[in-house]
Amino acid sequence: MIRLAALFCGLLCGAGLILSGLFQPTRLQGLLTPDGERDLTLGLGLLSALLAAGIVLTLTHRLSRPLLGGPGEPLATAPIGKALLGGVLFGVGWGLSGYFPLAALVAIGLFAPGAAVFLASMLAGMVLYDIGANRGRFRFDRIRSSG
Amino acid sequence: MIGLALGLLWVLTRRVLSASGMIGSLLGGREGLAASSIAFLGGLFIAPSLLMTVGFVGQMSDGATWPFLILGGLMVGIAARLGGSLMGAIHGVTLRSKRAAVTLSGIMAGAGMAVLLRRVLDGGGVS
Numbered sequence: 213m214i215r216l217a218a219l220f221c222g223l224l225c226g227a228g229l230i231l232s233g234l235f236q237p238t239r240l241q242g243l244l245t246p247d248g249e250r251d252l253t254l255g256l257g258l259l260s261a262l263l264a265a266g267i268v269l270t271l272t273h274r275l276s277r278p279l280l281g282g283p284g285e286p287l288a289t290a291p292i293g294k295a296l297l298g299g300v301l302f303g304v305g306w307g308l309s310g311y312f313p314l315a316a317l318v319a320i321g322l323f324a325p326g327a328a329v330f331l332a333s334m335l336a337g338m339v340l341y342d343i344g345a346n347r348g349r350f351r352f353d354r355i356r357s358s359g
Numbered sequence: 360m361i362g363l364a365l366g367l368l369w370v371l372t373r374r375v376l377s378a379s380g381m382i383g384s385l386l387g388g389r390e391g392l393a394a395s396s397i398a399f400l401g402g403l404f405i406a407p408s409l410l411m412t413v414g415f416v417g418q419m420s421d422g423a424t425w426p427f428l429i430l431g432g433l434m435v436g437i438a439a440r441l442g443g444s445l446m447g448a449i450h451g452v453t454l455r456s457k458r459a460a461v462t463l464s465g466i467m468a469g470a471g472m473a474v475l476l477r478r479v480l481d482g483g484g485v486s
Contacts, residue, residue: 214372218395221368222402223409225376228360230410237423244474258449261362266453268366273454278373292458298443299462301434303469308477309431310423312445313378317400321407329425330432334379337436338386345440 226318232257235318237310237326244307365450368399377446378403379439427477 229235234257242251306312311319311330319327365376372395374381381396423431438444443462451459 214395215398217371218368218374218398219402221364221371221376222399222404223406224367224402225361225364226403226406227410228364230407231360234361240470241474241477244471257361261365262449262453264360264362265365265449266362268363269369269453272366272370275370278369279371292461294441295443295458295462296465298438298441299448299465300443300469301441302438302443302445302462303466303471304473305431305434305438305469306445306466307431307470307473308423308427308434311428311431311435313382313435313439314403314446317378317403318407321404326423326425326428329428330435331382333429333432334436334439335382335386337433337438338383338440339436340433341437341440342386 225314226321228261229314229318230322234258235315237315237319240307240310365446365453369450374399375447375450377444377450379435379444380447383439423477431473 233239233253239251239254243254302312309326309330311327313331313334316327316330316334320331368374368376374392374395376399378400381400384392384396435444443465445463445466448459448463448466452463
């Protein structure tokens, strides 16, 4: 049931990204450095996502456990400096490549080769960080094969 | 729709709707999250095909050249491990987390700088 819910949310989110056009890598440049017309799609889209999410989460904030059970995950608890560094790095990466991870996944579904390059590099970045954090050793035992 | 998906996912399964977080949880993280991650990512992946079967025509062009895509991907991957992701930050902001607000501002500032940098490089680049 949890998997079904996750699948449904993935479909819903993917459809939202596509129908709004938010996944297009040119949106960010259109918003920040317009050629002629300023492209507000990205800003408005993210804002409406924020609003809709805020409404759902505010209405349900008294629930202490997930409705469908399961382990769930905690929100990020990184120290504020790390959160800022992560944010800036993410932003620069997004600005350079035009993709953020959700958009890249949808774009792969539309057969965009660049999105695959982006995602492969993202995986490499994660593995590199883990190697660094484990002082040079990549711990394969941390890879989970099933849930 | 994106916001609705984010809210639903959190309420039903207590997962943060973030592709980098989901992919990250496949590469090690808390026990028992892999299956729902795969299900969610699968949903994202097949959404375009499903829409195409009902008549949607997808037009796709990459917004950057390969060096930029690779560099950007690496940075986003490392950022995700540091706890920085766009959807994660949006999620946190809706739960009024100060940390998430800091991350989101960082993302916007970083994205602004990078877009300007690309503009300069593209404009003054050798052709």
